[in-house]
Amino acid sequence: MQNEIKTGERVILFFPKKRKKILVEIEADKEIHTHLGIIRLNDLIGKEYGSSAKSNSNKKFFVLKPDLSDHLLKFRRPTQVLYLKDAALIILQTGICSGSIVVEAGTGSGSLTSFLAYYVKPDGKVYSYELKEEILRAAKKNLAQIGLDDYVELICADVTEGIRETDVDAVILDLASPWDVIPHAHRSLKGGGLFASFSPTYNQVEKTVLSLLKNGFTDIKTFECMLREIKVEEGSTRPATRMIGHTGFVTFAKKIIFE
Numbered sequence: 001m002q003n004e005i006k007t008g009e010r011v012i013l014f015f016p017k018k019r020k021k022i023l024v025e026i027e028a029d030k031e032i033h034t035h036l037g038i039i040r041l042n043d044l045i046g047k048e049y050g051s052s053a054k055s056n057s058n059k060k061f062f063v064l065k066p067d068l069s070d071h072l073l074k075f076r077r078p079t080q081v082l083y084l085k086d087a088a089l090i091i092l093q094t095g096i097c098s099g100s101i102v103v104e105a106g107t108g109s110g111s112l113t114s115f116l117a118y119y120v121k122p123d124g125k126v127y128s129y130e131l132k133e134e135i136l137r138a139a140k141k142n143l144a145q146i147g148l149d150d151y152v153e154l155i156c157a158d159v160t161e162g163i164r165e166t167d168v169d170a171v172i173l174d175l176a177s178p179w180d181v182i183p184h185a186h187r188s189l190k191g192g193g194l195f196a197s198f199s200p201t202y203n204q205v206e207k208t209v210l211s212l213l214k215n216g217f218t219d220i221k222t223f224e225c226m227l228r229e230i231k232v233e234e235g236s237t238r239p240a241t242r243m244i245g246h247t248g249f250v251t252f253a254k255k256i257i258f259e
Contacts, residue, residue, distance in 0.1 A: 004048060004049075005049060007045060013063060015061045022034060030042075049065050068115065068146075085226075085247070086198060086250055089223060093252045096120060096169070100120045101168045103172070103185075105159040107128040109139060120151055125153065127153050127168075136154045160181055163181075167188075172195075173196070174198045179210075195252065205251055216257070220253040222249050222250065223252075225247075227243065
Protein backbone atom coordinates (compact mmCIF):
# COMPACT_ATOMS: atom_id res chain seq x y z
CA MET A 1 0.00 0.00 0.00
CA GLN A 2 1.44 3.37 -1.02
CA ASN A 3 2.17 5.64 1.91
CA GLU A 4 3.32 8.79 0.14
CA ILE A 5 1.16 11.91 0.12
CA LYS A 6 0.13 12.88 -3.40
CA THR A 7 -1.73 15.73 -5.06
CA GLY A 8 -5.51 15.18 -5.06
CA GLU A 9 -5.57 13.10 -1.88
CA ARG A 10 -7.48 14.15 1.21
CA VAL A 11 -5.50 14.21 4.43
CA ILE A 12 -5.99 15.03 8.08
CA LEU A 13 -3.82 17.74 9.63
CA PHE A 14 -3.77 16.80 13.31
CA PHE A 15 -2.55 19.22 15.99
CA PRO A 16 -2.01 16.98 19.06
CA LYS A 17 -1.84 19.73 21.69
CA LYS A 18 -5.27 21.07 20.73
CA ARG A 19 -6.55 17.71 19.42
CA LYS A 20 -7.57 19.72 16.37
CA LYS A 21 -8.31 17.92 13.09
CA ILE A 22 -8.46 19.66 9.72
CA LEU A 23 -9.50 17.70 6.64
CA VAL A 24 -7.98 19.11 3.44
CA GLU A 25 -7.39 18.09 -0.15
CA ILE A 26 -3.77 18.32 -1.25
CA GLU A 27 -3.39 20.89 -4.02
CA ALA A 28 -0.15 22.28 -5.42
CA ASP A 29 0.61 25.92 -4.54
CA LYS A 30 -2.28 26.12 -2.07
CA GLU A 31 -2.11 27.50 1.46
CA ILE A 32 -4.41 26.62 4.37
CA HIS A 33 -5.01 29.48 6.81
CA THR A 34 -5.89 28.36 10.34
CA HIS A 35 -5.82 29.92 13.81
CA LEU A 36 -2.74 27.74 14.36
CA GLY A 37 -0.90 29.31 11.43
CA ILE A 38 -0.54 28.99 7.67
CA ILE A 39 0.22 25.61 6.11
CA ARG A 40 1.75 25.33 2.63
CA LEU A 41 0.41 22.14 1.05
CA ASN A 42 3.38 21.97 -1.32
CA ASP A 43 5.50 21.15 1.74
CA LEU A 44 3.43 18.01 2.37
CA ILE A 45 3.56 16.48 -1.12
CA GLY A 46 5.91 13.50 -1.16
CA LYS A 47 6.07 13.19 2.62
CA GLU A 48 5.05 9.94 4.30
CA TYR A 49 1.73 9.62 6.13
CA GLY A 50 2.32 9.89 9.85
CA SER A 51 5.12 12.42 9.42
CA SER A 52 5.15 15.82 11.10
CA ALA A 53 5.38 19.38 9.84
CA LYS A 54 4.99 22.89 11.22
CA SER A 55 2.83 25.87 10.37
CA ASN A 56 4.38 29.29 9.82
CA SER A 57 3.66 30.02 13.51
CA ASN A 58 5.77 26.99 14.50
CA LYS A 59 2.78 24.85 15.53
CA LYS A 60 3.58 21.17 15.06
CA PHE A 61 1.06 18.89 13.37
CA PHE A 62 0.96 15.39 11.89
CA VAL A 63 -0.31 14.42 8.45
CA LEU A 64 -2.62 11.41 8.77
CA LYS A 65 -4.85 9.36 6.51
CA PRO A 66 -8.52 10.18 7.16
CA ASP A 67 -10.70 7.30 8.24
CA LEU A 68 -14.35 6.91 7.26
CA SER A 69 -15.59 8.85 10.29
CA ASP A 70 -13.37 11.82 9.39
CA HIS A 71 -15.00 12.00 5.95
CA LEU A 72 -18.54 11.62 7.29
CA LEU A 73 -18.17 14.40 9.82
CA LYS A 74 -17.43 16.80 6.95
CA PHE A 75 -20.48 15.86 4.86
CA ARG A 76 -22.97 18.48 3.77
CA ARG A 77 -25.97 17.89 6.02
CA PRO A 78 -29.35 18.80 4.54
CA THR A 79 -30.90 16.60 7.26
CA GLN A 80 -29.91 15.32 10.70
CA VAL A 81 -27.31 12.55 10.41
CA LEU A 82 -27.21 9.23 12.23
CA TYR A 83 -24.46 9.26 14.85
CA LEU A 84 -21.45 7.06 14.13
CA LYS A 85 -22.02 5.03 17.31
CA ASP A 86 -25.48 4.01 16.08
CA ALA A 87 -24.23 3.29 12.56
CA ALA A 88 -21.48 1.07 13.97
CA LEU A 89 -24.03 -0.84 16.06
CA ILE A 90 -26.14 -1.42 12.95
CA ILE A 91 -23.14 -2.82 11.04
CA LEU A 92 -22.29 -5.14 13.93
CA GLN A 93 -25.79 -6.46 14.55
CA THR A 94 -26.73 -6.95 10.89
CA GLY A 95 -23.43 -8.56 9.89
CA ILE A 96 -23.22 -6.50 6.70
CA CYS A 97 -20.03 -7.29 4.79
CA SER A 98 -18.55 -7.37 1.30
CA GLY A 99 -21.14 -8.78 -1.12
CA SER A 100 -24.19 -7.91 0.99
CA ILE A 101 -27.25 -6.50 -0.75
CA VAL A 102 -28.84 -3.82 1.43
CA VAL A 103 -31.96 -1.69 1.16
CA GLU A 104 -31.86 1.57 3.10
CA ALA A 105 -34.66 4.10 3.45
CA GLY A 106 -34.14 7.68 4.57
CA THR A 107 -30.96 8.58 2.66
CA GLY A 108 -30.56 12.04 4.18
CA SER A 109 -26.99 13.31 3.82
CA GLY A 110 -25.77 9.83 2.90
CA SER A 111 -23.89 9.32 6.16
CA LEU A 112 -25.32 5.88 6.98
CA THR A 113 -25.42 5.11 3.24
CA SER A 114 -21.65 5.65 3.14
CA PHE A 115 -21.12 3.42 6.15
CA LEU A 116 -23.12 0.66 4.45
CA ALA A 117 -21.39 1.13 1.09
CA TYR A 118 -17.96 0.97 2.73
CA TYR A 119 -18.75 -2.47 4.13
CA VAL A 120 -20.58 -4.00 1.14
CA LYS A 121 -17.90 -3.02 -1.41
CA PRO A 122 -16.57 -4.23 -3.78
CA ASP A 123 -19.13 -6.94 -4.53
CA GLY A 124 -22.28 -5.71 -2.78
CA LYS A 125 -24.78 -2.92 -3.33
CA VAL A 126 -26.83 -0.45 -1.31
CA TYR A 127 -30.24 0.62 -2.64
CA SER A 128 -31.18 3.81 -0.84
CA TYR A 129 -34.71 5.30 -0.94
CA GLU A 130 -35.44 8.98 -0.38
CA LEU A 131 -38.49 11.11 -1.20
CA LYS A 132 -36.82 14.43 -1.98
CA GLU A 133 -34.67 14.87 -5.07
CA GLU A 134 -32.67 17.78 -3.60
CA ILE A 135 -31.63 15.60 -0.65
CA LEU A 136 -30.56 12.82 -3.02
CA ARG A 137 -28.45 15.28 -5.00
CA ALA A 138 -26.59 16.33 -1.85
CA ALA A 139 -26.12 12.68 -0.83
CA LYS A 140 -24.78 11.81 -4.29
CA LYS A 141 -22.14 14.55 -4.02
CA ASN A 142 -21.12 13.34 -0.56
CA LEU A 143 -20.81 9.73 -1.74
CA ALA A 144 -18.78 10.73 -4.82
CA GLN A 145 -16.50 12.86 -2.67
CA ILE A 146 -15.22 9.75 -0.84
CA GLY A 147 -15.39 7.34 -3.77
CA LEU A 148 -18.34 5.22 -2.62
CA ASP A 149 -20.97 6.23 -5.19
CA ASP A 150 -20.33 3.15 -7.39
CA TYR A 151 -21.67 0.90 -4.63
CA VAL A 152 -24.94 2.80 -4.12
CA GLU A 153 -28.09 3.19 -6.20
CA LEU A 154 -30.07 6.22 -5.07
CA ILE A 155 -33.83 5.87 -5.61
CA CYS A 156 -36.27 8.78 -5.46
CA ALA A 157 -39.43 7.01 -4.32
CA ASP A 158 -41.80 6.55 -1.38
CA VAL A 159 -40.61 3.38 0.35
CA THR A 160 -43.93 3.09 2.21
CA GLU A 161 -45.46 2.18 -1.16
CA GLY A 162 -43.10 -0.73 -1.71
CA ILE A 163 -39.55 -2.00 -2.13
CA ARG A 164 -38.68 -3.19 -5.61
CA GLU A 165 -35.59 -5.23 -4.65
CA THR A 166 -36.02 -8.86 -3.55
CA ASP A 167 -33.88 -11.49 -1.84
CA VAL A 168 -31.86 -8.83 -0.02
CA ASP A 169 -29.67 -9.43 3.02
CA ALA A 170 -30.79 -6.45 5.11
CA VAL A 171 -33.34 -3.64 5.23
CA ILE A 172 -32.36 -0.61 7.30
CA LEU A 173 -34.74 2.25 8.07
CA ASP A 174 -34.26 5.74 9.44
CA LEU A 175 -37.83 6.99 9.11
CA ALA A 176 -40.54 8.56 11.25
CA SER A 177 -42.95 5.63 10.70
CA PRO A 178 -40.95 2.44 10.05
CA TRP A 179 -44.04 0.29 10.73
CA ASP A 180 -45.44 1.45 7.39
CA VAL A 181 -42.49 -0.22 5.65
CA ILE A 182 -42.23 -3.46 7.64
CA PRO A 183 -44.59 -5.54 5.43
CA HIS A 184 -42.58 -4.44 2.37
CA ALA A 185 -39.33 -5.23 4.20
CA HIS A 186 -40.56 -8.78 4.90
CA ARG A 187 -41.30 -9.36 1.21
CA SER A 188 -37.94 -7.90 0.17
CA LEU A 189 -35.73 -9.85 2.57
CA LYS A 190 -34.42 -13.35 2.03
CA GLY A 191 -35.30 -15.92 4.69
CA GLY A 192 -33.43 -15.09 7.89
CA GLY A 193 -32.60 -11.63 6.50
CA LEU A 194 -31.88 -8.78 8.90
CA PHE A 195 -34.06 -5.77 9.68
CA ALA A 196 -32.88 -2.65 11.52
CA SER A 197 -34.71 0.55 12.38
CA PHE A 198 -33.54 3.73 14.11
CA SER A 199 -36.14 5.69 16.11
CA PRO A 200 -35.69 8.52 18.64
CA THR A 201 -38.73 7.79 20.88
CA TYR A 202 -40.16 4.93 22.92
CA ASN A 203 -43.55 5.22 21.20
CA GLN A 204 -41.97 4.65 17.80
CA VAL A 205 -40.10 1.62 19.13
CA GLU A 206 -43.28 0.10 20.55
CA LYS A 207 -45.19 0.50 17.29
CA THR A 208 -42.24 -0.89 15.33
CA VAL A 209 -41.91 -3.99 17.51
CA LEU A 210 -45.65 -4.71 17.44
CA SER A 211 -45.58 -4.49 13.64
CA LEU A 212 -42.54 -6.79 13.46
CA LEU A 213 -44.35 -9.41 15.57
CA LYS A 214 -47.39 -9.26 13.27
CA ASN A 215 -45.41 -9.40 10.04
CA GLY A 216 -43.16 -12.44 10.30
CA PHE A 217 -40.09 -11.38 12.29
CA THR A 218 -38.36 -12.95 15.28
CA ASP A 219 -35.30 -12.44 17.50
CA ILE A 220 -36.46 -8.85 18.03
CA LYS A 221 -34.28 -6.65 20.23
CA THR A 222 -33.82 -2.93 20.83
CA PHE A 223 -30.68 -1.15 22.01
CA GLU A 224 -29.69 2.31 23.12
CA CYS A 225 -26.01 3.06 22.52
CA MET A 226 -24.17 5.72 24.53
CA LEU A 227 -20.60 6.83 24.01
CA ARG A 228 -18.36 8.60 26.48
CA GLU A 229 -14.74 9.47 25.91
CA ILE A 230 -12.17 9.12 28.70
CA LYS A 231 -9.66 11.93 29.11
CA VAL A 232 -6.35 10.26 29.84
CA GLU A 233 -3.75 12.36 31.65
CA GLU A 234 -1.19 11.08 34.10
CA GLY A 235 -2.62 11.37 37.59
CA SER A 236 -6.00 12.77 36.46
CA THR A 237 -7.63 10.29 34.07
CA ARG A 238 -11.40 10.73 34.14
CA PRO A 239 -14.53 10.71 31.97
CA ALA A 240 -14.88 13.69 29.66
CA THR A 241 -17.29 16.37 30.84
CA ARG A 242 -19.42 15.97 27.74
CA MET A 243 -20.67 12.78 26.17
CA ILE A 244 -22.95 11.62 23.38
CA GLY A 245 -25.96 10.41 25.35
CA HIS A 246 -29.37 9.55 23.97
CA THR A 247 -29.66 9.88 20.23
CA GLY A 248 -32.20 7.15 19.60
CA PHE A 249 -33.02 3.46 19.78
CA VAL A 250 -32.07 0.81 17.23
CA THR A 251 -34.41 -2.16 16.80
CA PHE A 252 -33.24 -5.35 15.11
CA ALA A 253 -35.13 -8.42 13.89
CA LYS A 254 -34.82 -11.43 11.57
CA LYS A 255 -37.27 -12.57 8.93
CA ILE A 256 -39.03 -15.88 9.34
CA ILE A 257 -40.86 -17.64 6.52
CA PHE A 258 -44.59 -18.22 6.89
CA GLU A 259 -45.46 -21.93 6.66
